[in-house]
Amino acid sequence: xxxxxxxxxxxxxxxxxxxxxxxxxxxxxxxxxxxxxxxxxxxxxxxxxxxxxxxxxxxxxxxxxxxxxxxxxxx
Numbered sequence: 001x002x003x004x005x006x007x008x009x010x011x012x013x014x015x016x017x018x019x020x021x022x023x024x025x026x027x028x029x030x031x032x033x034x035x036x037x038x039x040x041x042x043x044x045x046x047x048x049x050x051x052x053x054x055x056x057x058x059x060x061x062x063x064x065x066x067x068x069x070x071x072x073x074x075x
Contacts, residue, residue: 006035007064014040015047018069022053025071030056033067040065 004021006014014035021031037043041058044067048055052073059066 001030001032001068003032004034006033006037006040008036011037011039011043013037015043018044018047019051022051022069022071027071027073029071031069031071033069035065035067036063037065040067044069 002021002025004017006017009017014033014037018031018033025031033044044055044058047053048069054070054072056068056070057066058068
């Protein structure tokens with residue numbers, strides 16, 4: 001599993017960084033993303049729906065939002 005630190009990046013940068021990193025992953029690989037942007041969850045949900053990828057889990061620890069994403073599509 002790879003990790004991507006997007007803390008202190010404002011919208012739309014976390015989603016752009018995720019999209020870029022997902023291109024290097026294989027189907028079913030997972031990416032753990034940490035972010036602090038207030039709109040991250042909604043942006044991530046919209047991105048996952050549009051891209052065909054899967055959000056395995058989402059949680060918040062303090063002000064850090066943590067998402068585990070699984071690659072499902074080659075887009």
